[in-house]
Amino acid sequence: MKAEIVPVATGEKWVGSGVRSFKSVIRELISTASNELVMTVYVLTSSDIVNDLQKALERGISVEIYLYAEGIEKENDKVQTIIRLQDEYEYLHIYKIQNDMLHAKVLVADGVKVISGSANFTLSGMTKNYELGFLVSDPDIAMKILTLIKRLKSK
Numbered sequence: 001m002k003a004e005i006v007p008v009a010t011g012e013k014w015v016g017s018g019v020r021s022f023k024s025v026i027r028e029l030i031s032t033a034s035n036e037l038v039m040t041v042y043v044l045t046s047s048d049i050v051n052d053l054q055k056a057l058e059r060g061i062s063v064e065i066y067l068y069a070e071g072i073e074k075e076n077d078k079v080q081t082i083i084r085l086q087d088e089y090e091y092l093h094i095y096k097i098q099n100d101m102l103h104a105k106v107l108v109a110d111g112v113k114v115i116s117g118s119a120n121f122t123l124s125g126m127t128k129n130y131e132l133g134f135l136v137s138d139p140d141i142a143m144k145i146l147t148l149i150k151r152l153k154s155k
Contacts, residue, residue, distance in 0.1 A: 002138075003136055003137065003138035003140075003141055004136070004137040004138070005134055005135070005136050005137075006018075006020060006025075006134065006135045006137075007019045007020070007132070007133075007134055007135075008020050008021065008022050008025050008115060008117060008132075008133045008134060008135050009021065009022065009117075009130070009131060009132050009133070010022050010023070010119055010125065010126060010127055010128065010129055010130065010131040011128075011129065011130035011131070013130075014130060014132070020135065021126075021127075022115070022117065022119040022125070022126050022131060022133065023048070023126035023127055025115055025135050026049065026052075026107055026115060026121075026126070027048060027049070027052055029107055029109040029113055029115060030049070030052040030053060030055075030056050030107075030109070031052060031055070031056070032109070033056055033061050033109045033110055034061070034110055035061065035062065035110045035111075036061065036062045036063075036064075036108075036109075036110055036111065037053070037056060037061055037062070037063045037064070037107065037108070037109055037110075038063075038064045038065075038066075038106075038107070038108045038146060038149055038150075039063075039064070039065050039066070039106060039107040039108070039121075040065075040066045040102060040104040040105065040106045040149060040152075041065060041066065041067050041068065041102075041105070041120075041121055042068045042102060042103050042104070042105060042120055043068075043120040043121065043122055043125075044067070044076075044078050044079055044082070044120075044121045044122070045076055045078050045121070045122040045123065046078065046121050046122055046123055046125075046126055047078060048126075049078075049121050049126075050078045050081050050082060053065075053082065053085075054081075054085060057085060057088075057089045057091070057092055060091070061091075062091040062092075063089075063091065063092045063093070064093045064094075064095070064149075065082065065092075065093070065094045065095070066095045066097055066102060066149060066152050067079070067094060067095070067096050067097065067102075068097055068101070068102040068103070069096040069097055069098040069102075070098075082094065095152060095153055097152055102152070104116070104149075105117060105118065105119060105120060105121065105125075105133075106145060106149065108142050108145055108146055108149070111139060111142050111143060111146060112137060112138070112139050112142050113135065113136070113137050113142065114135070114136045114138075114141060114142050114145050115133060115134070115135045115136075116133055116134060116136075116145070117131060117132055117133015117134060118131045118132055118133060119131035119133060
């Protein structure tokens with residue numbers, strides 16, 4: 001299978017003409033996941049993303065979130081909401097990455113689709129800044145990315 005690669009971006013001069021927006025792609029991946037979501041997060045302040053993740057959990061989707069620990073030291077209400085959801089959903093796993101900088105912004109849906117790029121999971125990162133990344137649809141690439149992400153558990 002040949003990988004399908006689609007550019008994603010934010011910024012009014014970049015989105016359009018075959019370039020999809022980070023926000024719409026991320027929200028679509030979360031809302032259409034049928035089995036599993038795995039994500040790495042440097043900063044999380046987007047209410048939409050948190051709400052979408054909660055809806056995915058309500059549908060029974062397994063969610064793993066790798067959070068940069070220093071980014072959550074200044075815990076905001078969105079991060080607190082996600083952390084509290086662990087009490088309600090046994091298939092939500094949050095890994096706090098400490099002593100290392102976790103700057104990757106990645107979301108893998110169902111071991112098939114990967115979105116990765118410079119955009120943080122914030123309002124500015126999803127809509128206002130000029131950010132660039134790619135949506136890749138390929139199970140082999142997705143599995144390689146998942147393997148890398150899951151290595152963070154042993155830190």
